[in-house]
Amino acid sequence: MKQIISPIKGTRDFYPENMAVRSWLYENIKQISQRYGYQEYDGPFLEPIELYAAKSGEELVKEQSFVFPDRSGDLITLRPELTPTLARMVAQKQKQLVFPLRWWSFGPFWRYEKPQKGRSREFFQWNIDLIGIDTPEADAELLSIIVSFFKAIGLSAAQVKIFINDRKLMEEQLCLLDIPPERHTKVFRLIDRKEKMEFQEWESYAKGEGLSSSQINGLINLLHDTELWKNSPNLIRIFQILETEAVSEYIEFDPNIIRGLDYYTSTVFEAKDVGGSVRRSILGGGRYDDLLAAVGGDPLPAVGFAMGDVVLSLILQEYGCIPSDIFAHPARVLVTTFSQEMFPYSLKLAHQLREKGINVVTYPEAANLNKQLKYADRMQIPYVILLGPDEIAQNSLSLKSLKSGEQIRISFLELDEKLLPILAG
RNA sequence: GUGCCAGUAGCUCAAUAGGCAGAGCAUCGCACUGUGGAUGCGAGGGUUGUGGGUUCGAGACCCAUCUGGCACCCCA
Incomplete structure (x- = not known):
């Protein structure tokens, strides 16, 4: 065999059967996003490194981004996430946009990671954000969208759960433990790691x-306190709203959720x-009220989340949801084609049917009928015309x-009445 | 970026202890040149991921490298 140039590490080839899954996912995402009145948008795939430098986690920028110089020597980044781009786009047109703003997007992102199950270097992400409102009602809307999406693709509350927390609540609690605010970032990292380490080590x-x-x-008591949310008016209100929407079975308070960004x-x-073997998180999000100001806009509250396609696809496969x-x-x-001489008849009929809106393939060779039928069978084309x-x-x-194996004869004169209804069905 | 495991036909895998590289499925052909899925017979298909080394002899052992998987790190 000739040597095949290997694809870039961590990228995926989308063969038709994979592409079908991606498209199906996109259609579901689009439908749910639009059902809640969100508008589709997108940004550039290339961004200057500075866009991420100040706001995203340090690790994301320094270790996990694809960065390269362009021909003039400027550093270009393949976008590792969308939120900073969104913040910039909003800040640029802040005076013209109408708030609350509801936007969604689905597109490719790149992170320089070691590829493994659930993690690739090129992946797709659903981003959806509600900007300009700082109420718990806005947060609840995003959570409601997630639940609607899970239901739409067939994931039950026994299979997936959304764990929720409030950083403000945690900061207040840390202050009560006499841990000063400047140490909170470090302590948050500590909380993030607790489940992954042996207790002694931790x-x-x-x-x-x-x-x-x-x-x-x-701190340990805090992290085991499932009632802690009652100290947060924000969370109380969110749970209250979700209760009336009857989606709370999917949602659970968890003081361990902090998020890395x-x-x-x-x-x-x-x-x-929660029901299967995939340990990684499906999606993550939250409120980011300071980001718009950080990219140079006027202060503007915002809430949103991002969902990657890799982990979700694994889970959907595991549960047979596709x-x-x-x-x-x-x-x-x-x-079919009987002979080279008769191919024009087949071609003419194919064109005729295509003009009526039927999807048709011809067999561009006068192969024996056996072969042609077998081809149609293998390709799962439901009908064959001889x-x-x-x-x-x-x-x-x-x-x-x-x-069914059934075969009927249809006169050219009655194609519209007899053939089209069958093929259109 | 670190540690561990794996890589053999298109796919799934086998090959006693280092001794002739195989099977099933798939593909193609024939039985059947106007009727698919089934069956039978036959055929093609490999530099054992790649490069080096040890050995009379390497799919197997050693080194390097690539790719994948697992655990870190981080995160969608």
Whole structure:
């Protein structure tokens, strides 16, 4: 075999069956986004590194972005996330836009990571944001969108859950433990890692960060306190609204949820697979009230989330949520070719049907019928039209259904009445 | 970026202890040159991821490298 140039590490080839899944996902995302009145937008795939430098997590910019110089030497970044672009786009037209603003997007992103299950270097993300409102009602709307989406693609509350917390609440609680605000970022990192480390290890890590034994105990109590949300008017209100929307079975308070990105200011949430084997989070988001001002706009509150396609696809596969009919071949019918001399008849019929809006393929070779039928069968094309000397002599065609095996003769004079209804169905 | 595991036909995998590279499925052909899925017979298909080394001899052992998977790191 000749040598095939390998694809770029961490990228994926979308063969038709993979592309069908991606398109199906896109259609669901589009439908849900629009149902809630969100408008589609997109930004450039290339951005200057400075856009991310101040606001995203340091790790994301320094370690995980594709950065390269262009021909003039300027540093170009393949976008690792969309939120800073969104913030810029809004800030640029802030005076002209009408708020509250509801925008959504689905497109490719790049992160320089070690590829493994659930993680690739090129992936797609759904971003959806509600900008200009700082109420719990706005946060609840985003959560409601997530639940609607999960329901639409067939994920139940026993399979996936959204875990929610509030950074403001956590900061207040840390202050009550006499942990000063300037140390909160470090303590948040500590919370983020707790579930991944052995307790002993975590405890000594906590001590290394300068926490006293009583502060560590206090912190542990906080992280086990499932009633802690009752100290947050924001969360109380959110749960209240979600209750009336009857979507609360999908949502759970979890004081361990902090999120890695630095720009979150209050509500934070993350959806996870709770019934299966995929450990990574499906989506993450929250409120980021300071980001617009940070990219040079006037202060403007915002809430939103991002969902990657890689983890979600794994979970959908695991639960068998991907409908099999999305792989269907676009053609409804194959028009066979009896011989090279008779190919024009087949071609003419194919054109005629296409003009009536039927998806048709021809067989561009006078192969034996066996082969042509087998082809249609393998490609899952439901109908075959046979057009040989017998049919032509009687101004007719034979239509065979590959599903039932039945074959009928139809006169050219009654194509509209007899053939089209079958093929259109 | 770090550590561990894996890579053999298009796919899934086998190959005692280092000794002739195989099977099933798929593909193609024939039985059947105007009727698919089934069956039978036959055929093609490999520099064992790549490059080096040890050995009379390497798919197997050693080194490097690439790709994938797992755990870190981080995150969608």
